[in-house]
Amino acid sequence: MGMIGGGPGAFIGPIHRIAAEMDREIELVAGAFSSDAGRSRAAAETYRIDPERAYPSMEAMFAGEKARGDGIDFVAIVSPNYHHLPAARAALAAGLPVLSDKPATSTYAEAQELAGHVAAAGLPYGLTHTYSGYPLVREARARIAAGALGTVRKVVVEYPQGWLAGEASGKQAEWRTDPARSGPGGCIGDIGTHAFQLAEFVTGLQVTQLLADLGAVVPGRLVDDDCSVLLRFENGARGVLLASQIEVGEMNGLRIRVYGDKAGLIWKQEVPNTLTINTLDGRTEIVHAGGSQLGPDAASRTRTPTGHPEGYLEAFANIYRDFAAVLRGEQAPLLPGIDTALRGMAFIATAVAASRDANDGKAGWVKLTV
Amino acid sequence: MGMIGGGPGAFIGPIHRIAAEMDREIELVAGAFSSDAGRSRAAAETYRIDPERAYPSMEAMFAGEKARGDGIDFVAIVSPNYHHLPAARAALAAGLPVLSDKPATSTYAEAQELAGHVAAAGLPYGLTHTYSGYPLVREARARIAAGALGTVRKVVVEYPQGWLAGEASGKQAEWRTDPARSGPGGCIGDIGTHAFQLAEFVTGLQVTQLLADLGAVVPGRLVDDDCSVLLRFENGARGVLLASQIEVGEMNGLRIRVYGDKAGLIWKQEVPNTLTINTLDGRTEIVHAGGSQLGPDAASRTRTPTGHPEGYLEAFANIYRDFAAVLRGEQAPLLPGIDTALRGMAFIATAVAASRDANDGKAGWVKLTV
Amino acid sequence: MGMIGGGPGAFIGPIHRIAAEMDREIELVAGAFSSDAGRSRAAAETYRIDPERAYPSMEAMFAGEKARGDGIDFVAIVSPNYHHLPAARAALAAGLPVLSDKPATSTYAEAQELAGHVAAAGLPYGLTHTYSGYPLVREARARIAAGALGTVRKVVVEYPQGWLAGEASGKQAEWRTDPARSGPGGCIGDIGTHAFQLAEFVTGLQVTQLLADLGAVVPGRLVDDDCSVLLRFENGARGVLLASQIEVGEMNGLRIRVYGDKAGLIWKQEVPNTLTINTLDGRTEIVHAGGSQLGPDAASRTRTPTGHPEGYLEAFANIYRDFAAVLRGEQAPLLPGIDTALRGMAFIATAVAASRDANDGKAGWVKLTV
Amino acid sequence: MGMIGGGPGAFIGPIHRIAAEMDREIELVAGAFSSDAGRSRAAAETYRIDPERAYPSMEAMFAGEKARGDGIDFVAIVSPNYHHLPAARAALAAGLPVLSDKPATSTYAEAQELAGHVAAAGLPYGLTHTYSGYPLVREARARIAAGALGTVRKVVVEYPQGWLAGEASGKQAEWRTDPARSGPGGCIGDIGTHAFQLAEFVTGLQVTQLLADLGAVVPGRLVDDDCSVLLRFENGARGVLLASQIEVGEMNGLRIRVYGDKAGLIWKQEVPNTLTINTLDGRTEIVHAGGSQLGPDAASRTRTPTGHPEGYLEAFANIYRDFAAVLRGEQAPLLPGIDTALRGMAFIATAVAASRDANDGKAGWVKLTV
Structure with a gap:
């Protein structure tokens, strides 16, 4: 998984990382965490990923990862709302499935455009309605x-x-x-x-x-x-x-x-x-x-057994588990799409x-x- | 206190009785509990009041109580909504303060009429918003x-x-x-x-x-x-x-x-x-x-001291306590009127x-x- | 009902009064609230009972009430523990049933003595284990x-x-x-x-x-x-x-x-x-x-209907209700005795x-x- | 991290894995999950680790991992109580720090023996008192x-x-x-x-x-x-x-x-x-x-921010975080040892x-x- 957004100071990026990896079906390996190259690398350190795979832009990430044998299989979009559409559009165009934070876009018109891209790409699209x-x-x-x-x-x-x-x-x-x-x-x-x-x-x-x-x-x-x-x-x-x-x-x-x-x-x-x-x-x-x-x-x-409280991170991980299933070609009818x-x-x-x-x-x- | 309504099967009548008497400032002594004389007397037995003072109508109660040296000082109206205005109007006309269950009347027009009666009578009027x-x-x-x-x-x-x-x-x-x-x-x-x-x-x-x-x-x-x-x-x-x-x-x-x-x-x-x-x-x-x-x-x-739960009846009694204060000529600014x-x-x-x-x-x- | 104890500053006396009277089966009409005659009369005022029936001692109350046609039918003992035995003993000797606050006495030996008095008198004895x-x-x-x-x-x-x-x-x-x-x-x-x-x-x-x-x-x-x-x-x-x-x-x-x-x-x-x-x-x-x-x-x-909180006073009143039943000669097997x-x-x-x-x-x- | 115990049907093994990896400071890479080689390999699949690193015994794990450049840095012991001492003793003897499930051993005498091994080895020892x-x-x-x-x-x-x-x-x-x-x-x-x-x-x-x-x-x-x-x-x-x-x-x-x-x-x-x-x-x-x-x-x-429930797994991860600090040579005074x-x-x-x-x-x- 590659992350778009989630740079220093972000709240939701680290949460996506924990949730994605909880069941060990997914691993965060790359990110365009920030449009500032230095900040993106700083984030990579926080996430403990290879600094080589901290990119200054999503385009760089798509290219860099494509060039690797072990490149990313999908992107998680965790940037602010206005950036969701361009990020999803670009990722889909690069042949990458998308799991996006909510709301899906900035406006309803953007969402309609996005729906077109998803349909055209024929790739999985998920929305992290954690709850x-x-x-x-x-x-x-x-x-x-x-x-x-x-x-x-x-x-x-x-x-x-x-x-x-x-x-x-x-x-x-x-x-x-x-x-x-x-x-x-x-x-x-x-x-x-x-x-x-x-x-x-x-x-x-x-x-x-x-x-x-x-x-x-x-x-x-x-x-x-x-x-x-x-x-x-x-x-x-x-x-x-x-x-x-x-x-x-x-x-x-x-x-x-x-x-x-x-x-x-x-x-x-x-x-x-x-x-x-x-x-x-x-x-x-x-x-x-x-x-x-x-x-x-x-x-x-x-x-865990009953009486052992599970919470927000585990709920979030359940969304990622559904998305992982979809990536494997399985059905996950409850995944918001x-x-x-x-x-x-x-x-x-x-x-x-x-x-x-x-x-x-x-x-x-x-x-x-x- | 005389009660209007609250006959057999009533939920709120007995509650008014307990609440009214909790601080021993007020005593239920008479009632026009039902327009059926037998049912009114049956209610009197439940309330443990003198059967002589169970009247078949509120008019009878006003007259009967007036004739006694120890007649009622006010009425509590606990009948269904449509009956609130006629009951309050009659009581005020008979010179009796009114404590009424809510809502005050059936319609806003009736409430306006009631306000006129209250003003004209110059007598206390209270509304039991228990909570x-x-x-x-x-x-x-x-x-x-x-x-x-x-x-x-x-x-x-x-x-x-x-x-x-x-x-x-x-x-x-x-x-x-x-x-x-x-x-x-x-x-x-x-x-x-x-x-x-x-x-x-x-x-x-x-x-x-x-x-x-x-x-x-x-x-x-x-x-x-x-x-x-x-x-x-x-x-x-x-x-x-x-x-x-x-x-x-x-x-x-x-x-x-x-x-x-x-x-x-x-x-x-x-x-x-x-x-x-x-x-x-x-x-x-x-x-x-x-x-x-x-x-x-x-x-x-x-x-009671903290940790001893008090509830609905005690809250209701607090409304009656305010009304008792008003009857004594004291201020009770929080009493709904x-x-x-x-x-x-x-x-x-x-x-x-x-x-x-x-x-x-x-x-x-x-x-x-x- | 006559009360022994419950003078000015007492916590439990007023609670007994409310509980006793809640179902209108019992009425507090007399008391030896304090061994100080003035304090006993002051308490009577708080309880809103006839000052004539505020006695300076329990013995005076037993005598005074016996002399009346409408004298008390039983006593409630609400004084401190050390006084429970002498009060209960004297009341039973005066032919009065006893409802006592807990614990029953100061010591187990006293409780054994009390049991003897209860058996000898053949009168109802109850203990207010409110909960x-x-x-x-x-x-x-x-x-x-x-x-x-x-x-x-x-x-x-x-x-x-x-x-x-x-x-x-x-x-x-x-x-x-x-x-x-x-x-x-x-x-x-x-x-x-x-x-x-x-x-x-x-x-x-x-x-x-x-x-x-x-x-x-x-x-x-x-x-x-x-x-x-x-x-x-x-x-x-x-x-x-x-x-x-x-x-x-x-x-x-x-x-x-x-x-x-x-x-x-x-x-x-x-x-x-x-x-x-x-x-x-x-x-x-x-x-x-x-x-x-x-x-x-x-x-x-x-x-009250479900959702209307009842609390400590209502629980206490349930004990009094049982005791009232016993006074009427009915069974109340759950009354602590x-x-x-x-x-x-x-x-x-x-x-x-x-x-x-x-x-x-x-x-x-x-x-x-x- | 290598795991001892936690084979098919285990409750606590998968929990250790999630907790260990939550902050991405630790990764489960090897295990002696069961003394049955087939079961140990089956567990490896569940944990999604390299089947080559699923060993049929802890001794085999210690040897196999030592032979690798990227071998394990410590072991987590999640087997039943009677096995804690032998597992910890062997791991310490193999030069591996130990994070053990509780209770530490089967008996107090065993714990004394264990304390000797810990002291002699001079290696970190932690106990997962999760709460x-x-x-x-x-x-x-x-x-x-x-x-x-x-x-x-x-x-x-x-x-x-x-x-x-x-x-x-x-x-x-x-x-x-x-x-x-x-x-x-x-x-x-x-x-x-x-x-x-x-x-x-x-x-x-x-x-x-x-x-x-x-x-x-x-x-x-x-x-x-x-x-x-x-x-x-x-x-x-x-x-x-x-x-x-x-x-x-x-x-x-x-x-x-x-x-x-x-x-x-x-x-x-x-x-x-x-x-x-x-x-x-x-x-x-x-x-x-x-x-x-x-x-x-x-x-x-x-x-996560307040209002996002965290639970048992996150608490467990905090224990692992402390242990990771100790492995890095930092102080973690609250880690049970x-x-x-x-x-x-x-x-x-x-x-x-x-x-x-x-x-x-x-x-x-x-x-x-x-």
Whole structure:
């Protein structure tokens, strides 16, 4: 694997490296970590890879690796959003499969262009919606698909954070609050898309309409940092999607509740190793990661016995495990791919539009179409 | 105290009785528990009051009690919503102060009429928004008022229940899902008003605009049973109010989160004896009911040492304690009164209208005015 | 009901009053609240009872009440431990049933004397082991009795508190740390007996042997304030009983875990409205107070629907409800009585002896006999 | 790194591999995974290492690796307990540093022998007490060392499990319940030592005396499966150590509470990313992994921002990180080494003896000496 982005100061690059390598199916061997050659080499040292394979540009990496017998088999794109499309386009053109951080691109139009490149290249494309890699998220999806909840009626998905409640300082905060680098959505793109993908992933239902209120709460902020979105799903189910980066004290509180006519379930990312199921007769069951009550997919996604907490890195590694399977030519139907990419970017665009319309006194509900 | 409503099968009548008497400032001595004389007498037996003082109508009670030297000093109205206005009007006309269950009336127009009666009578009127009686809700309000959170930016208040996810059976469910007895709002009136009052109570801020999605989810239901409302407060703060009665497995999960530019706080009714405060510097403090970190109001509202759970009945008793103070001519500024009644009924009417507008493709945000 | 003790500054007197009156079966009408006539009258005012019925001594109360047509039917003893025996003896001699705070007496010898008085008088005697009044404690007992856990193998009961970690100041702390008023056991008598009673109550098994380590941790303390006791039950099951009053930050953390060969259960006083049941096949079920999964005894002990927290006062009221039933001549088999009193006092004496023996290098396990 | 043990069916081998490689300082390249050559090769495939480097014996590995230019730099011993001493002895004799799973050996005598070999070889020796690798355990230790709790008075450490409550079936259960392979201690050696090490690690205090009750609860079991041990620390502090493998439904519930005269702290392995601190003035603070309130050691031990759960594998990787530092010649004072090994084995022997003595009616407290 070669990495694009992830240079000094990056948060997500080292996480991709750990996740990719956890099951020893993938090894990080090269990177265009930065467009500054010295910084790229410095990153290589941090990652403990051969400095020869730290390239000053992705083009150099594609060329350099092609020239080797043991060159990279795919790229992981971990640069800021605005760079996702050019990176993916170039990698696909170089014949390399792509695993990209989310959101897929800066804009929905870019995502459409990307979909064209993916189709034309005929190469694997994956999107690291990490949270759908958690074993109990997989379990939730499997149970709903099997009818455990009956007809889904209501979905509440929330992603509260507080880290941007003050001034945006530091590399991570700066590009995320700069529309030129993050795209038109701030919070809605950065974490709202995770919540959106989680809701569609777990329920197996698509969102069809939105009513939205996106705000730039911190004075001077140029992108939204607080998002409240009402949802309607294809089967008529109602939904609420809340995402915020200004809720002081919230850390990474992604959580989802799904209610059907027979039962409801609750999962929370910060305590990811339990899933709560409530049935109409008043029973509450707690399902444990690694425990005996899991279906095959979730069971195969845990690496330790029950009671040994697994977390974010292991969930991320499950995404990489799926991608490795795809690279081997196997099926990995739960790996988020280009369809998820398109839906996520359409969600951002529609939420931004719906919020503007509502504030302009125009029609409330806006259709979400891909 | 005389009770209007609360006959056999009632849930809230016995609770009012326990709450009223907990501090021994008030005693239930009479009631028009039912319009059926036999049922009213049966209720009197349950309440262990003198059967002579179980009346077949409120008019009979007013007359009978007036004739006694030790007649009632006020009435508690615990009948279904549609009956609140006639009961309060009659009681006030009979010179009796009123403590009423919520919502205050069936419609906003009725609430306006009621406000006129209250003003004309010059008698105390209180509304039992129980949850604002919890010590840590009082503490939350006090801390926000003292500036602990800085400027309030975001409020999320939720009231999930699941008890109406199936067919509405039983006395409680039946009248609540019948618009003739509950008024135009179902869930929004029954529990949405609690959430609304809690949000305004804790923040000290008024809601000025709404964007709403109210649904009647259970097939055949005639009133809303699932409500999602986006809020805007007078200072520009954003808010979300979620209330539902079809979220299977949810019991009485009222909770509120308030975020300012300095700190945030979280309180949950089902674990009411802790309040979590998070500050911008990454600290988390847990405040305990009965503990040393409470301000005077909250401290005076607990009856046991810290670690001895107090709950719903004690919170309810705190509302009665306030009302008893008002009857004695003392100030009880935190007791919900006729202004709260008007705001609550306006909230119901506005939410219903806003949801209809949004679904009709009309303007999104609707002003809330009293 | 007449109260003995509970004068100004008392913690437990007002709690007894609320608990006694919650179901309106009992009314506090008289008291010998203090041996100081003025203080007794001051207490009467706090309790809002007729000042005429505030007596300067229990003897005066017995005489005064006997002379009335509507005199008291029983006494509640809420004075410090050393006073329990003389108060109970005198009340029984005056023909009055007794509901006493725990521990029953100062010493085991006193408890034996008390048992004689109770037997001779033929009057009801009850002991307010409050925690066994919680609905889910009753549910736990019922489920174990019905075999839900299989054979009980292990019991862990803990009662951590921290309020005596510093200097013992205030009325409550002072008498509890004075062996002349509390008896030979400090913590072991004050809260260890609650834990002991809870363990025997829930499991239906008697403790037969102890291995103990009791310490007076705070410098200068004259009674134990930290207790660790290993238990053996009549069926061979092992147990651990921990009680401490010097664990800083612990409030009133009584909790019990019982494990059988089929399942285990967990209950915690500070979150009293859930009971967790784990079965050998890896399932976890949460049982909710007020919910549909309760047996008849627990169901009848809740006063509100599920999700409305009930707490310590309601549990206490359940003890009074049992006592009221006994006064009416009904059965209340779960009310702790004189047998529980004897076992509790034997437990204190045996634990003190076992700890001394272990520290003296003598035999470890000591038999507990009544 | 070369691995000894960890063949097909092993639980801990793959975990060592993930932990060792997480920070890319160490790579698993060889193994004597099984004494069956075919099984050893099968394991190599699972671990994705060169099949040439899957050896049929540790001796073959030592020789084969020595012959390579890129041979292993140390061994990780993950075989059952009885094999730890021979494996470590042979590795040290071959000039290889050792990182061993716990407990260090089968018996205390073996541990003494091992200490001699370690001293003679002058090579690094580490013991994978995983739980002391958790960031918040490090934080707890640092805060106690800095005096945040004042003088430590009381320690409660518990390690409840339930997985051996039924018949011991499967590779993991079988050797752990066979004294020939596990040593004289069952539960006390398997998890009691973890609890013991955690207590000494966090407090910085040594245990000096024990009072113990060890039982073989499951019919037919040959080693203890339920352990209750009272402790006395060098400064006079009291302690309780509970470990059990028959507590149905308990998963891996290691937890520790330490109380001083100024404050107390609580940490639980199953929710490892928070540490609770309670101070004498009634304040409760929650410290978050990855958060701003951590000291340098804990901060450097987290790999993701706060709110991204890290768990058991990351804690384990922190132990490997320390060992890698030692291999580089750096200091890693928190890495458990041969002294910890000796203390752990002495603890097992003393607890077994103390329990037998107490049951034989002999002296209670037994000294723990190394």
